[in-house]
Structures are given as structure tokens and as C-alpha cells.
Amino acid sequence: MVAIDQTQTTRSGGADAVISVSGLGIRFKRNKRARRTFKDLFASRQRRTRPGEFWALRNVSFDIRQGEAIGVVGRNGQGKSTLLKMIAGVLIPDEGSVTVRQGVAPLIEITGGFVDDLTVRDNVYLTAGLHGMTKRQIDAKFDEIVEFAEIPGFLDTPYKHLSSGMKVRIAFSVITQLDEPILIVDEVLAVGDKAFREKCYERIEQMLANGRTMFFVSHSERDLKRFCARGLYLKAGELVMDGPIDDVIDRYNDDYGMNTLPPVEGDAA
């Protein structure tokens, strides 16, 4: 479930880089209903942009070393989530490459793998299993997962009967117990009540302290500063800045500060 290494060139970005992104680009159709031909479908990976398409990300390169916590900054539609999805391996780039050298625990659409009609217990085994855990590993972690989610007594309830808060809690609990060295977080923390959110934050901090690598997308300045040391600033699909998180946030605030009107450049993805 790692190594999305789809492409020709894999520039080895330093010996200890766990995530290497080089020359990354992906384009989307501006108009979903644009005419599509069979040729279109198969002639992928051409460098030229066809009319009606735009590059959601282009020429993005960076390396992440083991244990780094990276925050991605940018306004809506500037390619943050797209970048995250390519690192998680659920999107494939049109050019360049993403190389992920260790296992990933993706906190993206965390409830995606859960099946409404199955019980919570079955769902835990299913989702953890799809993310690569064996049955024995899940057995060993099961109590911990359930305890963290604070839903004892609901184990044999069909998943659809849980409240939305419970659904998110159990999903978060499963993914963070995956024991993978890389954690990818996409603003999921905005859900859940305050107490549980704080618990999630503590869990993430604890994981970071254990040497996990984290890739984090958020609009919350506070959260970014709390977890991350390094920031990436995406603007109109380009990586405009890669540096210490405080500097990146300052630059972002300068660009879209309180006193200046947000510029209109860069179409929404």
C-alpha cells in the first residue's frame, strides 16, 4: 500500500528521505462534462495541456526525512488535498513521481472503508486489515482501539446505527493504531467534540514523539504551529515556499493578510 512509484524517474532524494516528491504534476478537467474521446482515455501522460484542462499541481519537488512533521499551507483549491492524496497513493500523478519508502496511515476520509451493514467489530477488522494489518495484529490491538474510541457496548451494533461522532471516533482510532511510520492527516480533526479532539491531538503528539513522520494539511494556524516544524506553501498549484513553519505562515498571512484583499489569481481546483 506504499510505493506509489509510478513513474520513470525516481531521483533519490537524500539517503534518509522517506517521502520524495519530484517534478510532480497532475491535471484535471475544468469542465467535467467536457467531451471525452476514447483516445483521451488512453493517451495519458502527455506533457501538453489540452483545452479545458488545468494543472492542479505542477513542478512540485521536496523531500521529507524520517521524523519530520510537515504542514501544508494554502487557500482552498490550491492543491493541498490533491498533493496529500498522491502521497497516500489514492491519486496517480500525470508527471513526475512520488516515492514513499515506508508504510502510510492515511487519515483521509477515514470512514471510507466502513460498511454500514456490518458490525463495528467486523468493520474494525475490515478497515485495519485493508490497511495491511493481519488478524493477529488486530486481535492484539483490538481492546486499545475500542477503548480509545470510547464506544464499549457498541461492538456488535451495525455501523450505521452509530452516531456520526462515534463513527469518526472509531475510524480515527483504527487508523492511528496502524503502527505505520508515516501519518497523513487531512483536516479530519475538525470533527468530533472538543474533548475527543484534544485526545486526538495528544495521540498525534505522542506518535510524533515516537519518531513518526507526519504530513499535515490544515487551515488552523494554531494546529500547524503545534505539530509542525516545517511548512510547505502551495499557491495556484505551485510550491512557492518550503521552510520553517513560522516563516511559511507569516508569508501566507502577508499574501492574504487581514488588510489586503485576497488576490483572485489561481482558479479554484
Added chain:
Amino acid sequence: MTASTAVRPTERTPFAKYRHSLWLLTKRDLSVRYTTNALGYVWSILDPLLMSLIYFFVFEVIMHRGNKAGEDPYILYLMAGLLPWTWFNSTITDAARVFSKEAKLVRSVSLPRTLWVARIVLSKGIEYVASLAVLAIFALATWTAPTPYAAWFPLGLLLQAILVFGLGLIVAPLTVFYKDLERAIRLILRVLFYASAVLYSPMLWPSHLGPIPIRPLLEANPLTGIMGIYRAAFWPQELDWTHILISAIGSLVVLGIGLLVFRRSVPAVLKEM
């Protein structure tokens, strides 16, 4: 950390990971089916069973079909064809909408993408094998003994699995872009049903239909040889190695095309998710 960290998921071989995920998804499909429907198993055989009875009534009772190719008892003959057809038909129908149905999961978990189709092939295949119990009951009821050719049965399973996997791989990504295709597939399947030797023996195909050499056209259908293998368990004359060779080559070609189409179109499919 506990002993559970002994084998990191990523340290297993790609093949083991594929098998692990395939089995999980297949089990999920089966358990969803059997926990949400009280009559789980019955549903998987009801359709072929009912259709067999209908065709039996129409062709045997009303039309007095006769026993031209020695395919009696006809009810058993129908079951032997309709059960594997159900596997074929339901796999392709499900593959045609797999990306819209599983969008959430495809978006959130990075798995080898052919799994989305492979799991349908496997879970429907398991249902097919389980449904053979009904065939056994009919064989007992009509007092028909199996022949030693029943030993070829696994070859039929293998060829059919390859064929439906290949077709599923073609159909699954294309329906994401061309919604109409889903309807077209249902029509094509219906035509294919009558064009395949499901209701009758391929020995009954005429060689020509007017100036058209219809027989070679029908024989090019990879399902013909597969049906022959299954049927040979009770009707040895149905085993035709030319048909089987055509099936084997056809299935592998379809799989090759399927893998190619799937690989080339999957980046675009993911963008639509």
C-alpha cells in the same frame, strides 16, 4: 510496542498483501450479503433455479424440444448452464458499477486497483461453487450419474475466472466515463446469453445461416468451451477440445486486453472519484 509489530504490513511481499486484501474484500462482500438478507444463500440460487424451471416449462413442456444432442435430463442440463452463467453475468454487471459503488473506499485506501474487480470475481465464484449443491440435488433427483470427466471441472473454473476477470477489468473503468455503457452491457449480456451454449448444446448450431457462416462465429465465444467442460461432468459428448482451446486463448487475450485497458485508464478513473 507489542509483539504485533513483528511483521510490518509493508514488509510482506506484494503477492501476500494482494491475497490478504483480496480475501478481506471477498469476505466483506459475502458477509454483507449474508447478514443483510435473511435468505442469503437462497437468493444466490433462486435466480438460476427459477429460470431453469421457466425454460424447462417453455422448451420441454410446451415446445416438446426433443433430445437432439442427448442433453437429457434437460432440467439438469439447464441448471448446469445457468449456474455458471449467473457467475458470469453478475460479475460483469457488478464490475460495471464498482467504481461508483465503492467510491468512498477507493478514495480512502491505497490498494492495488485490480482488487476492486478481482474481489467480485472471487466472491461470485464462491457463490457459484456453493450453488453447485443444487445441481447435485437435481442430479440425485433425476438419478443421473456423473462421468469421470467431472475431474476437468477445476479447469472450467480457472478459465471462467480468467475470462470474467478480464472482462471486468475492461468494463469497470469504462463505465466511469461512459454512463450509458452500463445499460449497453445489460443488453449485450442478454444477447450473449442466447448466443452462448447455455440453453442448448453447441452441437445444435447450424453451420450456415443463409450465406453467413454462423457456426464459426458462435464457436469463437470463449464461453462455449467453458460450458462444455462443466457439462462434460454429466454429458461426456459435450467435451470438445477445440472449443476448450479457443476458450483458453480467448480468455487469456481478454485478460491481456483487460489489464492493458485498466492500467491505462486507472489514473483518469481516480481523478473522477
